[in-house]
Amino acid sequence: MNSPVDAIAGCLWGTAVGDALGLPYEGLSRRRAAKLLGPPTRYRFLGSRGMISDDTEHACLVAQSLIASQGDAGRFANDLGYRLRRWFLTLPAGLGLATVKACLKLCVGVSPSSSGVFSAGNGPLMRCVILGVAVRDRDLLRQLVKASTHLTHTDPKAELSAAALALCSRMTIEATSEEELPSAFLTAFMEQEHLSEDHELRLIIGRVVQSVAIGQSTLDFAISQGWTRGVSGYVYHTLPIVLHAAWSHPRDYAKAVQSVIECGGDTDTTAALVGGILGARLGPAAIPQEWLDGLKEWPQSLEWIRQLGEQLAEVLSTQQLGPSSPPIRPKQLPFAGLLARNLGFLAIVICHVIRRLLPPY
Ligand SMILES: [Mg+2]
Numbered sequence: 001m002n003s004p005v006d007a008i009a010g011c012l013w014g015t016a017v018g019d020a021l022g023l024p025y026e027g028l029s030r031r032r033a034a035k036l037l038g039p040p041t042r043y044r045f046l047g048s049r050g051m052i053s054d055d056t057e058h059a060c061l062v063a064q065s066l067i068a069s070q071g072d073a074g075r076f077a078n079d080l081g082y083r084l085r086r087w088f089l090t091l092p093a094g095l096g097l098a099t100v101k102a103c104l105k106l107c108v109g110v111s112p113s114s115s116g117v118f119s120a121g122n123g124p125l126m127r128c129v130i131l132g133v134a135v136r137d138r139d140l141l142r143q144l145v146k147a148s149t150h151l152t153h154t155d156p157k158a159e160l161s162a163a164a165l166a167l168c169s170r171m172t173i174e175a176t177s178e179e180e181l182p183s184a185f186l187t188a189f190m191e192q193e194h195l196s197e198d199h200e201l202r203l204i205i206g207r208v209v210q211s212v213a214i215g216q217s218t219l220d221f222a223i224s225q226g227w228t229r230g231v232s233g234y235v236y237h238t239l240p241i242v243l244h245a246a247w248s249h250p251r252d253y254a255k256a257v258q259s260v261i262e263c264g265g266d267t268d269t270t271a272a273l274v275g276g277i278l279g280a281r282l283g284p285a286a287i288p289q290e291w292l293d294g295l296k297e298w299p300q301s302l303e304w305i306r307q308l309g310e311q312l313a314e315v316l317s318t319q320q321l322g323p324s325s326p327p328i329r330p331k332q333l334p335f336a337g338l339l340a341r342n343l344g345f346l347a348i349v350i351c352h353v354i355r356r357l358l359p360p361y
Helices: 004-025 030-036 054-069 073-089 097-107 123-134 138-150 156-174 178-191 199-213 218-224 235-248 253-261 267-282 289-294 302-318 335-356
Strands: none
Touching: 004 054, 004 123, 004 253, 004 267, 004 289, 004 302, 054 073, 054 123, 054 267, 054 302, 073 097, 073 138, 073 335, 097 123, 123 138, 123 156, 123 235, 123 267, 138 156, 156 178, 156 199, 156 235, 156 267, 178 199, 178 235, 199 218, 199 235, 218 235, 218 253, 235 253, 235 267, 253 267
16 A cells, blocks of 8 residues: 555646546547547647646645645535635636536635535546545545535535545555455445445446456447447546546556546546546556656646645644644645636637637548
8 A cells, every 4th residue: 555645646646647638638529539639648738748627626626625624524615615716716717517606606605505506517526536545534534525525516416426436546545456446445335325325326336347347448338338429527427437447457557547538528537537546546656757747737736736745645644634633724826827827728728629620520
C-alpha cells in the first residue's frame, strides 16, 4: 500500500493527467475521434500540450475543503459551497447544466443545503474519488459524499453512484493485491445496505464484475451496454465504465486511462476518474513522465497540486479528521490569475468547437 502522501498526490496527479488526455475527445463518438484526433497516446488540446478542466478543479476544491473543515460534514458543505461559488465566478468552461444551476443558486445566496438540483449527471463523481482516498472512516466518508453531492445534484442515483465510487477508491488503496479489487469492492458494497438495496445499482455492479472476470475489454463492455456512440454523463453509465477500466488494468495507469477514452463520450470525466483511482493505488511514479511533462498549467500547476496533496496528507497524518479539530487555511489560488487563465482556456475550447464543424466527418 502507498504512503498517504503518495496515494493523495497520485490521485490528484492521476486525475489531472487523465482529465487533460481525455479533454479533446469529450463528446465525440469513437469513430469521429479516431478520424479527427487519432489515438489518445498524447495530449491534443493545445498542440501537444495538455490542460485540465472542471474534473481536476473539483477534486482540488474538495481537498481544500477537507483541509479547511477538518472533515466535519457541516463545515465541509459550507466551505465547499463557498469554494464552488468562487470557482464559478472565475468563469470555468464546459460545465454540466446542473452544476451551472447549483452554482448560480449559491451565487445569489441560496444555502449549500438547498443549492442542489434534481439531476443524476456526473458532477458529484468528480468530487468523490479524492474523498475515498483521503477518508478512512466509512461513516464519515458517507456523510462527506452526501454533503458534496447535494451541493449540486439531488437525484438519489447521484449520491449512490458517488458513494459507490468513493468506496471503490477507498478499497483500491486498501486491497492487498490488484486481483482482489473487484471482490474486495463487492464485499464492501454489499455490506453498505444503502448501496446494495438499490436494485439497478446492484445489477450494474454485477455486470461489471462479471465482464472483468471473463476478460472482456472495456470497449466491448461499453458496446455490449449499447453505448456505441460514447459513454454519457449519466452516473449509471459513467460509474460502470470507470470501474471496468480501473479493474481491467489495475497495474497499468496508461492503459486504463486510454481504454476508457477509446469508449468516447464524457472522456475527460471518465479518464479523470479512472486516473484518480489508479494514481492513488500506484502512486505518482506510475504516471508516464512525458504526460506529466506535457501538462502545462498556471496557476493550478502540477507542482501546486502536489503541494496541496502534501498539505492534505499532513492534516490527515497529524490529526484525526473530526468535528473538534480547529480550522486550517488550505493553499489558495489567485482569483485574477484563474480568471485570466479561464478566458484563455475558453478561447481554446471555442477553437476545438469550430474545428469539429469541419471534415473529416
Ligand atoms: Mg471536464
